[in-house]
Amino acid sequence: MSLKSNLKLALQKSPLIWGVYYRTKTEILRVVKLRYYLYDISQNYKAMHWSVAKTKRSIISAELLFQYHKLEKGLVMPGPKRLFGLAPARATMALISKWQRTEIVDEKDAIYRGAVGTLQSYYDRIVDFKLDENNVITDELSDFLATHSCERTAYNTPCQIMQLDATEANYSEQFSLLMNARRSVRTFSDEPVASDVIKNVVRISQLSPSACNRQPVKVTIVNDPEMKKKLLSHQNGNTGFGHLAPHIAVITTDASCFFGVTERHEPYVDGGLFSMSFILALKSHNISSCCLNWCVKPKTDKAAHKLLGLDPSLRIIMLIAIGYAPEKTPVPRSPRRDLDDVLNII
Numbered sequence: 001m002s003l004k005s006n007l008k009l010a011l012q013k014s015p016l017i018w019g020v021y022y023r024t025k026t027e028i029l030r031v032v033k034l035r036y037y038l039y040d041i042s043q044n045y046k047a048m049h050w051s052v053a054k055t056k057r058s059i060i061s062a063e064l065l066f067q068y069h070k071l072e073k074g075l076v077m078p079g080p081k082r083l084f085g086l087a088p089a090r091a092t093m094a095l096i097s098k099w100q101r102t103e104i105v106d107e108k109d110a111i112y113r114g115a116v117g118t119l120q121s122y123y124d125r126i127v128d129f130k131l132d133e134n135n136v137i138t139d140e141l142s143d144f145l146a147t148h149s150c151e152r153t154a155y156n157t158p159c160q161i162m163q164l165d166a167t168e169a170n171y172s173e174q175f176s177l178l179m180n181a182r183r184s185v186r187t188f189s190d191e192p193v194a195s196d197v198i199k200n201v202v203r204i205s206q207l208s209p210s211a212c213n214r215q216p217v218k219v220t221i222v223n224d225p226e227m228k229k230k231l232l233s234h235q236n237g238n239t240g241f242g243h244l245a246p247h248i249a250v251i252t253t254d255a256s257c258f259f260g261v262t263e264r265h266e267p268y269v270d271g272g273l274f275s276m277s278f279i280l281a282l283k284s285h286n287i288s289s290c291c292l293n294w295c296v297k298p299k300t301d302k303a304a305h306k307l308l309g310l311d312p313s314l315r316i317i318m319l320i321a322i323g324y325a326p327e328k329t330p331v332p333r334s335p336r337r338d339l340d341d342v343l344n345i346i
């Protein structure tokens with residue numbers, strides 16, 4: 001037996017000494033591991049910074065969404081109509097121009113069309129309600145829109161909310177059924193999930209809300225058995241079942257979609273919201289899943305980025321094991337807390 005094991009055994013003989021040793025060790029490790037925060041800070045600091053010099057498409061499109069979303073919001077605000085949004089309108093035009101200087105922009109691109117469509121609606125609002133009698137921005141917008149167009153209907157804003165007709169279907173019952181039926185599953189059949197179904201699930205999950213609609217999530221689906229094995233070896237919660245899942249989804253968010261330190265939690269919030277939609281959407285196709293934590297050391301995070309070829313600006317939010325559950329699949333009961341423990345009405 002090694003010296004270390006002998007020492008450990010000797011310490012364990014006295015519960016008092018073992019207790020002191022264990023607590024001291026845990027405290028020291030807690031402090032030593034504070035350096036993991038430095039990794040988060042450095043990764044986010046590098047990524048979360050918008051500047052005119054940055055020409056990466058993902059940053060331009062995030063900034064564009066951030067700016068034109070202010071116009072979208074202004075266009076649906078209740079109350080009297082007034083001139084608003086001069087700065088975001090100018091920023092939107094400048095960003096579209098910057099994007100076009102950087103690369104050939106596909107005019108069918110959803111973000112491009114969203115931005116131009118919103119500018120068009122903003123212009124229409126100003127003209128229809130005669131909000132800019134001093135011509136602060138009308139001509140500027142008109143000149144810009146003369147050379148940037150998109151289909152008027154599909155991308156114009158606002159549109160109307162879809163009201164659910166409760167007489168047609170009991171939506172709350174259906175939602176409750178879906179929520180109750182979704183459970184974390186830790187056994188899977190060999191049957192793969194068709195890629196069209198996965199595409200549909202991602203498409204629906206894209207409807208999740210995100211901060212200023214910046215949609216920072218990127219999903220990687222790992223089907224390759226060797227790659228899956230290597231990836232799962234970096235994760236500590238899949239022992240005994242991870243290898244059975246035909247697919248592993250890697251949910252990531254692009255930290256460069258956020259402009260700075262006050263937004264440091266947003267990648268995780270947006271990634272979490274997307275992930276919830278994703279597992280519910282899977283269940284709506286009767287596909288099972290199990291979220292797999294990404295509570296890893298910086299070294300492991302870097303290794304996974306390298307393995308998957310992920311850009312350093314991408315934060316890994318979680319892995320999700322995906323597949324069909326066999327007909328009879330046991331799941332833990334996992335009861336939920338009492339409502340009083342969770343809900344506080346004041």
Ligand SMILES: Cc1cc2nc3c(=O)[nH]c(=O)nc-3n(C[C@H](O)[C@H](O)[C@H](O)COP(=O)(O)O)c2cc1C
Nearest residue numbers: 182183184236237238290291292293294318331334
């Ligand atoms: C972010 C996150 C990480 C998780 N990580 C793991 C994991 O590594 N291994 C595992 O078996 N389950 C994991 N789970 C599943 C939880 O244990 C499970 O959601 C919880 O016990 C509630 O059970 P239910 O999902 O069946 O309702 C994770 C869940 C979440 C949301």
